[in-house]
Amino acid sequence: MTALGELTRPWQAMSYGFLDPSAKREMRRAMLKAVAVPGCQIPYASREVPMARGWGTGGLQVTLTLVNPGSVVKVIDQGADDSVNAVSIRQFVQKVAGARGTWDTQEATILQSRHRIPEEKLREDQILVLQVPNPEPLRPVQPNMSLARQMHADADYGRLWLVLYEQVVRSGRIMQGASYPALVNGRHVMTPSPIPRWDLPKLDMARHLTLLSAGREKRIFAVPPFTRVQPLAFDDIPFRVEDHASLVCHRSGVAGFFMNEIPQPDGSARHELSDSHFGIKAIRRSEGEAVEIGETWYRNGAVT
Amino acid sequence: MSLPSPRPAPQQPPRDLPRLMTTPPILAMTGISRRFGDVVALQDVSATVYPGEVLGIVGESGSGKSTLLRMMNLEDSPDSGDYRLAIPGAAGNLFDLDRYRRRMLCARHVGIVYQNPHLGLLMGHSSSGNVAERLLIAGERRFAVLGGRAREALDASEFPLERIDARPIELSGGMQQRVQLAKAIALEPALLLLDEPTTGLDVSVQALVLDTLKRLQRDRAITMVLVSHDLGVIRTMADRVMVMRRGRVVEEGLADQIFQDPQHPYTQALVHAKL
Known part of the structure; x- marks a missing residue:
């Protein structure tokens, strides 16, 4: 005779990865x-x-x-x-x-x-x-x-x-x-x-x-x-990304990437890299650390 | 001095057969039957429409004329029947096509104007956008062409161009019908279906809309099927008339013939009630 206990799993507080x-x-x-x-x-x-x-x-x-x-x-x-x-x-x-x-x-x-x-x-x-x-x-x-x-x-x-x-x-x-x-x-x-x-x-x-x-x-x-993803756009009005190519990150000095706009008390705005760890790596590298930064999708504000 | 030789007697051109007899019909429906539960909506109805003509369909409410028009627009399928259109890419019985092919065929080749503008128009979008949508469905992707052709179609249906960006919900009933008409003719359809296009408009606006339709028909020789219960509208517009009652065609003939010399007792009653 097989006992029921032998057929079931031992009790666990939760399954691996939370979901059953x-x-x-x-x-x-x-x-x-x-x-x-x-x-x-x-x-x-x-x-x-x-x-x-x-x-x-x-x-x-x-x-x-x-x-x-x-x-x-x-x-x-x-x-x-x-x-x-x-x-x-x-x-x-x-x-x-x-x-x-x-x-x-x-x-x-x-x-x-x-x-x-x-x-x-x-x-x-x-x-x-x-x-x-x-x-x-x-x-x-x-x-x-x-x-x-x-x-x-x-x-x-x-x-x-x-x-x-x-x-x-x-x-x-x-x-x-x-x-x-x-x-x-x-x-x-x-x-x-x-x-x-x-x-x-x-x-x-x-x-x-x-x-x-x-x-x-x-x-x-x-x-x-490797799947085509085409933004809907008219033949004579091409798809455009945000005009962030010329913005410079005020913390890392990097330009040509997507930026967050930080309003300043005097009404002006400063920008910083939206991808925060990319910014951190850029700062570390500029301070002389050997940080490996991967190839980026954009170079000088244009898709490569 | 010689007399000028007598001019040769003008030769009689060979008498052409009437166009209706030589051109094949653009629309041919045969043996259409449709029941909704116990209600017989259409019973063995056949219809033919020839290029460039206006077919009027009259009948009382519930006679099946709108159901027939919905079938022509492939919005509904009959229990039995055959439907053919003489347009490129439409071979065989059109009721055998799947949903997608039906939609593409109708979007490109069939225009429709509904009695209720809410059925035919996107009320939240601008009037020019409503017309442009038709072109977008047909695959036009050039913005300049879209704008230009929307404007052209609205102009052809005599829509006031300064209101081109107004939403149809803000427009009067007559103007809404003009937007529907512009949308229907934007792709220069082979067939234009009109489901009581002037019902619910006051008499003067009705006359203006009919004027536009008449002019369009004359200028572009658009083939039209016009459904109405209003004999006045049918008399103004139609070349041929089909009289329907209780899902059957009771009489069919040239418009003048039907109005001057109605044969079927129902048609007689209808004509006399009107006149």
Whole structure:
């Protein structure tokens, strides 16, 4: 006779990586589907994690599913590694998975990010996880989600172009700042989370896998390596990134990258690198330390 | 002095057959039947439309005329029936096409003006944007061309161009219909469907919209199918008339013939009620 106790696992305080195995299995299946159909939103169950919806629960679930004891995790919040949100997510992953945390883009294997893609190029062995608040690019033009899904099925994106058309008519240029809609692999239009326009060209034919996950909306989508990501733009009005090429970081003296604007009491503004650890590395190098800075997506403010 | 030789007698040109007899129809529907539960909406209805003509469809409410028009726009499928359009890329029974092909075909080749502008227009977008959307769906990606052609279409439907950026919701009923019309003709469709385009407009605006339609028809020789319960509108616009009742076509013929010499008792009642 086999005792029931022999068939069950020994008691544990929690499963590895916080999520239970069936939740991770479901996540993996959703991720595989998302990779198989680039840019298509795949539904998933979105489990509870000890964090409020809207603070990166979608990204966290992907990270917890992908993580293993050998992983090196970097968490970015608006370009910074030291904000409360970034620190607590990174510490949580370290605690429940035994993975190592880092600030260095070169060193990390999993990068969970909110609003930014690092300035240094990512490699094949790195995975970028983006936290997405609103995964549906059609929401502003079609509030009915059932109809929006039909529009995706029909590749009926005329209304997204219409929004851009009206922005040009009204303002003379495209006003869409973040979440700029982009056509993935020539088929699905995605909203690439609230990354600035500056970061969108980084996804095109990138070497790394990007997973975009919305915890509250329970949708996951992906940009696999070497996939075309084309921002929607008119033939005679090309896509433009932010005019940050000429801005100089007041702390590191580096120019030609995406900057944060810091208003000064006298009404003027100073700028500093948005990718904070990239800035730290630049300062260290200028002080004579042997710091390795990877190849960057942009050089002198232009995409390489 | 010789007399000028007599001019040769003018030769009689060979008498052409009427155009209706020589040109193949642009639209051919045969044996369309459609039931909604117990209600028979259409019973074995056939219709043909020839290039450049205006086919008027009259009938009381519930006679199936709007259902028929929805079928022509491929928004609905019948229980049985065959639908062919003589346009490039549309071979075979169009009801066999999948959703995507139907949508692309209709977006490119069929224009429609609904009675209710909310069905045909995006109320949150500008009027020029509404027209441009049609071109965007058809794949136009040049901003200058989009703007230019939207303006052209709105101008052709006699829309006041100073209001081009106003949203349709801010416009009067007559102007909303003009925006719908501009949207419908922007791609120069092979077929223009009009579902009670002037119902709900006051008589003077109705006359202006009909004027525009008439002029468009004359200038561009657009093939139109006009559904209305208003005999006055049909009489003004249509070359041929189809009278429908309870899902069947009860009478069909040239407009003058139907109005002067109605044969079917229902048509007689209809014509006499009007006049």
